[in-house]
Amino acid sequence: MKTIGWKRMATALVILLLIVALAGCGAVQSSPSANSNQNAAQTSQKGKTIKVALIPKAIGIPYFTGAEQGAQSVAAALNIKLTYNGPTTLSASDQVSMINSYVAEGYNVIAVSANDPTSLAPALKAAMKKGVKVITWDSDTVPDARQFFVNQATVDGIGSTLVKVVADHFKGKQTDVAILSSTPSNTNQNQWIDAMKKTIADKYPNLHIKTIQYDQGQPSTGVSATENIVKGFPTVKAIISPDSVGLPAAAEAVEKLGLQGKIYVTGLADPVVMKKYVDDGTVQKYVLWNVLDLGKLTMNVARAVADGTMPTSGTFKVKGLGDFQVNNGQVLLGLPMIFDKAATDKYNF
Amino acid sequence: MKNEPSLFWKIMQSRESFLLGLILLLLLIMLVVSPSFLGPGNLMNILTNCATVAIVALGETIVIITKGIDLSVGATMGMVTLFTGSLALNGFPLAVVILVAFLAGIVAGALNGVLISYLKLPPIIVTLGTLSVYSGIMYVITKGNWVTNLPAGLLQLGNFRLFGFVPAPVVVLVVLLLVSTLFLQFSIPGRHIYAVGNNEASARLSGINIKRVIFSAYLIAGFFSAVAGIFYVAYNGFSTPSTGGNMELDAIAAAVIGGTNVFGGKGTPLGTLLGAILLGIVTGALVFFHIPAVWNLAVEGIVILAAVISDAALYRMQTRRI
Numbered sequence: 299m300k301t302i303g304w305k306r307m308a309t310a311l312v313i314l315l316l317i318v319a320l321a322g323c324g325a326v327q328s329s330p331s332a333n334s335n336q337n338a339a340q341t342s343q344k345g346k347t348i349k350v351a352l353i354p355k356a357i358g359i360p361y362f363t364g365a366e367q368g369a370q371s372v373a374a375a376l377n378i379k380l381t382y383n384g385p386t387t388l389s390a391s392d393q394v395s396m397i398n399s400y401v402a403e404g405y406n407v408i409a410v411s412a413n414d415p416t417s418l419a420p421a422l423k424a425a426m427k428k429g430v431k432v433i434t435w436d437s438d439t440v441p442d443a444r445q446f447f448v449n450q451a452t453v454d455g456i457g458s459t460l461v462k463v464v465a466d467h468f469k470g471k472q473t474d475v476a477i478l479s480s481t482p483s484n485t486n487q488n489q490w491i492d493a494m495k496k497t498i499a500d501k502y503p504n505l506h507i508k509t510i511q512y513d514q515g516q517p518s519t520g521v522s523a524t525e526n527i528v529k530g531f532p533t534v535k536a537i538i539s540p541d542s543v544g545l546p547a548a549a550e551a552v553e554k555l556g557l558q559g560k561i562y563v564t565g566l567a568d569p570v571v572m573k574k575y576v577d578d579g580t581v582q583k584y585v586l587w588n589v590l591d592l593g594k595l596t597m598n599v600a601r602a603v604a605d606g607t608m609p610t611s612g613t614f615k616v617k618g619l620g621d622f623q624v625n626n627g628q629v630l631l632g633l634p635m636i637f638d639k640a641a642t643d644k645y646n647f
Numbered sequence: 648m649k650n651e652p653s654l655f656w657k658i659m660q661s662r663e664s665f666l667l668g669l670i671l672l673l674l675l676i677m678l679v680v681s682p683s684f685l686g687p688g689n690l691m692n693i694l695t696n697c698a699t700v701a702i703v704a705l706g707e708t709i710v711i712i713t714k715g716i717d718l719s720v721g722a723t724m725g726m727v728t729l730f731t732g733s734l735a736l737n738g739f740p741l742a743v744v745i746l747v748a749f750l751a752g753i754v755a756g757a758l759n760g761v762l763i764s765y766l767k768l769p770p771i772i773v774t775l776g777t778l779s780v781y782s783g784i785m786y787v788i789t790k791g792n793w794v795t796n797l798p799a800g801l802l803q804l805g806n807f808r809l810f811g812f813v814p815a816p817v818v819v820l821v822v823l824l825l826v827s828t829l830f831l832q833f834s835i836p837g838r839h840i841y842a843v844g845n846n847e848a849s850a851r852l853s854g855i856n857i858k859r860v861i862f863s864a865y866l867i868a869g870f871f872s873a874v875a876g877i878f879y880v881a882y883n884g885f886s887t888p889s890t891g892g893n894m895e896l897d898a899i900a901a902a903v904i905g906g907t908n909v910f911g912g913k914g915t916p917l918g919t920l921l922g923a924i925l926l927g928i929v930t931g932a933l934v935f936f937h938i939p940a941v942w943n944l945a946v947e948g949i950v951i952l953a954a955v956i957s958d959a960a961l962y963r964m965q966t967r968r969i
Contacts, residue, residue: 306766313762358791358888386786386888482941511940517883517890522696522927526934529689530681543887546795550884554806571885574796 347377348406348604352596353396354384355411355437360568361542361589362411364647365436368593376601381405390414397421401430407600409448411436419443431603435596437486445603446610446627448596451587451634456540456566457493459585459634463564464536465502467582476527477510478520478539478548478565490540490566508534513544520547521554528555539565545584549575569637569645576642587634589647594619599629662906662958666921673928681935689931691814697927698816699724699875699882701920703894704901705827706871708919710770711902712831712844713864714911715763718774718895720872722781723755725891727876729785732794732886735801744801748877749870755781756869760862778895785888795885805881816878820920823874827916840864844911900947901926904954926950 352369354362366382373380381400385392390413398421400408408425412418412434422432422443435448464475477494479487491510498505508531513520520543527534528551537552539545545565549572552561558580566585575581598616602608614622614629623630635641677684703720710717727748734744755777762773809818831837842850843860851857880886905922907914929950933943 310762310766310768313758358786358789360793363792386783386791509934509937509940511934512943514893515887515889516892516894517885517887518696518699518879521883522692522930523934523940525692525696526931529683529686529692530931530934530937532683546885547883571793571795574884 347379348601349379349381349404350407350409350597350600351396351400351405352380352382352593353393353400353408353410354382355413356386356388357384358386359542360570360647362436364568364589364645365593365596367647368590369597370593371590372594372597376597378597378601380597384411385413388413390417393418394421397425401425401428405430406604407431407433409433409435409596409600410439412439413437415439431600433596433599433603435592441627444627446599446608446624446629448592448599448629448631450589450592450631452630453489453493454496455633456585457490457495458497459636460490460538460540460565461494461497461502461505463583463585463636464538464562465505467562468504468536470504472504472506473535474506474508474531474533475536475538476508476531476534478523478527478537478541478544479510479512480515480541480544481512484541487540494538494540505536513539513541513547515543517543517547517550520544521551524548524551525555528552528557528561534561536562536564539563539567541565542567542571545581546571546575549580553578553580568647569642570647572637573642576637576639582638584637585634586637587631588645590645591619592631595622595629595631662918663915663921665957665961666905666918666925670921670925670928673925673932677932677935684932684935691812691817693927693931694817694820694924695814695882696931697923698814698820699879700894700897700901700926701820701923702816702823702875702878703872704898704905704919704923705823705916706868707895707898708902708905708907708914708916709827709831709840710864710868711899711907711909712840712911712914713861714844714847715770715861715864716774716899716909717759717865717868718771719755719759719777719781720868720898721891721894721896722778722785723752723869723872723891724876724879724894725886725889726755726781726785726788727752727873728880728886728890729788729794729888731801731877732797732880733789735798736794736796738798741800741804745877749873752869752871752873752876753866754869755872756866757862759869760865763865764858764861782889782892785890789888791888793885793887794880797880797884801881802884805878805883814882816882819874819878823871824916824920831916836860836863841912844913846912897923897926900951904951906954906958908958922954 369380393410393413397408408430418439422439426432432444433446433448434444436450438447477491479491495507509527511523511527513523524547537548539548545567549563552558552563563581564584572581572584599608609624610627611624614624703724707717707720730751731744731748734747759774759777762768763770805815807815831840839855839860842855843857847857901923902914902919904925905918907919926947929946930943933946
């Protein structure tokens, strides 16, 4: 067998180093906001400043970026030194190593949107043993691995609101509906779809779900799946996509087929992504909870948990945000919002 | 019985005509079961929807013919969608956007090429690594945001229709199909690609610069991924940092179904295109048959296996005849 010469090894190393250097530049560029925050917090010098790590399922999803914006907007006022960071893919094991390092760095509160209900539990329990307060937001772990869960919306709330948007539009008319989900194994999607089916069975017998297709998280797959739905199920008059890739993809496909106004498209997605389709009239209404408020509420819960003033049941009052129900460690954000054109223009996440 | 092969056998021997027959048979079944499948525009839709995969697969085919494999083509395409989208959003003129996008794809391909041909590292490991690097860069480009609400110029590029009915991605696909066929069949560097894949040792003895041939194959794959990326984002109107995930598998599948031999030396662009079309028709047909979508992946897998098995069977029958 031929061996690789020193020259080649050296070249390979140089190339690798170049890649690492490039990646490093990118990382430095993307974190100035975190640095400036730290400086601001250090100058305030109050003993009550707490360090909070806000960990999303993954960075790079507008939804979580919106939650970060909300959290940042209230962090200073709550005397919170906020670090927002998460894995680049939906990885629970990456979250575990982040949690461990934040505990080691002496953070007071860890607020995580869990990629998996069980695999974070050992790390979170170890954190609580060391006196770190643990809350989950957006996506819960098993209850004994955290102190509070900030629940953005209940499964029933989302399912029933999505169906209500369609039912209100068709006003009792017999209507065939198709669903465009992300992947067949996505727990959230499947729970929402079950809740939609339940709402239809209970309240809207005029709606009929004809098919469920999947976009696999890819825009092009969403577009072609929608085209296949429209051609393969000619009676379908409404498409509900409870997925933030699927909804714009469905809108794009309906536009390409020239069926605006003939097929009603709605679902769950971020305003910044839906703007184009709302502006040109392909989509009139869609659903999402207020992600900014989710970030704000999570920060307020973090502060209250650190202060020891958070009630495990009852009402949690937040000045300027409202009153929130707390049930057995679950803080409810409330019913999701129905976004129309005006709301789409107003929000930026 | 004479040893003269029958006409049917001759036709079956060509992978392209075998696939074409299979596709026509499928369409015939669809015509009987669900005539609307062949309705106006739907066939063009299917072709349009498999266009980006097919373009990526054309590049992959050239790599596989050299006995290599490129797992980074999907990530390269995804990376280009984000470069294209964010440059366009920042107001750069379309020509600059396209130039930079091409450059990104070529650099990505060249990096693979250097590591594999000049440093002699195994293709599957190198491109597995660059797959991660390029997917990682996607998060860096936009700091994780999506590209959406794109300017009209870029969207027009992806949505123009030649003669009023041939969508842009299909036009590009046809052009690249012709170019790559001419390149592989009639140009000297193209023939060298087959020669290297067939027998590296004898190719070297006949004076072919093996390193340059292998390097150029990965460079071409990067370029094709760039073209696919530009039209992906221009046609679909938005892209995310996970765009192109698993697309390398679809591209390899299309090439293999199309008769490209993973042991090198064999494969044609037309076969790959037919492979991509077959996959597209199967996915579409499942919806028309009202089969629950959870079956899609399994059925696609069966099609791939059927292609590989039929290939092996045909090969064995062929060698027995000789």
